[in-house]
Amino acid sequence: MEDKSRISKAIQLIAQLSIDRASQVFSKMVKCGAKISLEKVYLTDITKATEEIAIEGGEVIGAYIDLVGDAPFKFLITFETNDSLLLTDLILQRPTGSTKELDALTQSAVQEVGNILASAISNVFSSDFQIKMKPSPPQVVHDFAATLFEEYISAIAAESNEILIIESQFMVVRHNLKCAMYILPLKGSDKTLSYICNTI
Amino acid sequence: MTMTDNVLIVGIADIKTGKAPFLIKTTLGSCIGVCLYHQEKKVGGMLHLMLASSEGIVRTGELKRAKFADTGIPDLIHELKVKHDADISGLSAKIFGGAKVLQGVTSDIGKNNEEAVRTILKQFGVKIIASKTGGEKGYQIEFDLDTGKVLCKIFGQEPVEL
Numbered sequence: 286m287e288d289k290s291r292i293s294k295a296i297q298l299i300a301q302l303s304i305d306r307a308s309q310v311f312s313k314m315v316k317c318g319a320k321i322s323l324e325k326v327y328l329t330d331i332t333k334a335t336e337e338i339a340i341e342g343g344e345v346i347g348a349y350i351d352l353v354g355d356a357p358f359k360f361l362i363t364f365e366t367n368d369s370l371l372l373t374d375l376i377l378q379r380p381t382g383s384t385k386e387l388d389a390l391t392q393s394a395v396q397e398v399g400n401i402l403a404s405a406i407s408n409v410f411s412s413d414f415q416i417k418m419k420p421s422p423p424q425v426v427h428d429f430a431a432t433l434f435e436e437y438i439s440a441i442a443a444e445s446n447e448i449l450i451i452e453s454q455f456m457v458v459r460h461n462l463k464c465a466m467y468i469l470p471l472k473g474s475d476k477t478l479s480y481i482c483n484t485i
Numbered sequence: 486m487t488m489t490d491n492v493l494i495v496g497i498a499d500i501k502t503g504k505a506p507f508l509i510k511t512t513l514g515s516c517i518g519v520c521l522y523h524q525e526k527k528v529g530g531m532l533h534l535m536l537a538s539s540e541g542i543v544r545t546g547e548l549k550r551a552k553f554a555d556t557g558i559p560d561l562i563h564e565l566k567v568k569h570d571a572d573i574s575g576l577s578a579k580i581f582g583g584a585k586v587l588q589g590v591t592s593d594i595g596k597n598n599e600e601a602v603r604t605i606l607k608q609f610g611v612k613i614i615a616s617k618t619g620g621e622k623g624y625q626i627e628f629d630l631d632t633g634k635v636l637c638k639i640f641g642q643e644p645v646e647l
Contacts, residue, residue, distance in 0.1 A: 332549075335533075336496035339512045344640070349587065426586060428640045431512030432623025435497055435535075436586045439515060439594065442535045446498070446549050 293449055295481040296468055297326045299409055300451050307405035314401070315375045315457055321464075325452040331438055334448055339431040345369075345465075346387065346427045348399030349437065352406060354418035356477035359469040360406065361437045362399055363430065368462045369395055375457050392425045399423035402466065416477055434467075441469060495533045498552035502530030502564050505631035513582030513624040515595035517554070517602050520579040520626070521561055521611065522633040523571035529630045532561045536594070537601030554601040562609060578611050579635050579647060581626050583618040595619065615647040 304321045312319040347363035364372060366387060373384040373394040384391060403420035410416040426433055438448055448469060455462040470478060493501040495511040495518070503509065505527040511518050513533065522529035532551060539553035550556035565571040580602055583595035599618050606613055615635070617624070622640035629635070638644040 332496035332499045332551075334496070335512075336494045336499070339494050339496065339510065424587065428514075428586060429512050429623040429625060431625075432514040432584075432586060432640065435512070435514040435516055435623075438497065439535060442498075442552060446547075446552075 302409040303405040345430045348423035350403040351421040356474040357471040361467040504528040509628040514586045518581045528569040579615040
């Protein structure tokens with residue numbers, strides 16, 4: 286296994302490049318200045334990570350996406366419910382506060398953001414590193430934050446005790462939307478990540 | 486150990502034990518929460534397991550025993566005995582979780598987990614006196630070590646006490 290800190294750096298680089306591209310697409314979509322920033326990237330123990338999410342509690346709406354190809358990844362984004370309502374208004378370009386409750390439109394909005402981010406990641410892999418990747422259709426789930434996170438990490442539960450967490454923030458003109466973004470390298474991605482490590 | 490005002494939070498692949506007046510809390514999806522309680526001593530513990538069996542697992546790093554039913558349940562029983570002098574003969578169990586949150590996933594991890602937990606508890610002679618498992622939504626559970634009761638909230642539903 287490649288040195289963990291080097292792998293983390295490679296994933297952080299991919300996340301940063303992807304987020305920059307996703308920002309441009311997102312700005313076009315909401316027809317105003319939008320920026321997605323990378324707030325924090327860290328490797329942590331799965332028990333500690335879930336304890337913290339369970340303490341914060343609350344419900345979220347999230348989208349799960351599988352990135353299949355030479356470097357298989359699992360990808361999850363989550364928004365707190367209130368933020369997902371605001372996101373819906375911004376994407377539909379209607380006055381903020383119009384979306385009062387979570388509905389099919391909100392689910393579509395989260396799904397769309399998931400698509401944008403996953404496509405951006407795939408594009409970074411193919412254009413910057415010549416690695417073919419394809420995102421699966423997003424699966425949107427509304428549940429407890431800790432439940433979503435638990436299901437997400439179950440993909441590596443058997444083999445690994447650590448997870449790389451990437452926290453990001455969406456800033457759209459006067460609005461701040463918090464979005465937690467997780468990228469999880471799966472079995473089989475080691476070789477590709479080693480290759481990326483050697484190119485940076 | 487995570488502790489806030491007499492509340493213990495259990496993460497994934499984790500065990501917490503304590504005595505009254507502590508509360509032990511966790512949130513579950515396909516994982517199973519096993520609550521063991523000793524009524525006389527008012528002590529109990531919770532295991533948050535992810536998978537049924539540790540056998541044949543190819544892993545990186547050390548084995549996190551609380552991740553699996555076959556290693557986590559014996560460890561929970563052992564910790565209750567060693568730390569709190571709670572004999573196995575006085576223990577009863579309540580189990581929660583095992584939901585199928587992600588649709589389109591072919592294997593039913595939650596159901597496999599539940600079956601393994603039931604089998605292992607039976608092998609140890611620990612009786613399951615209450616359970617709430619399955620479904621498609623997450624569970625938040627709160628285990629009161631003063632009463633042994635568990636407040637169980639399934640996402641989108643009213644909480645129930647078991």
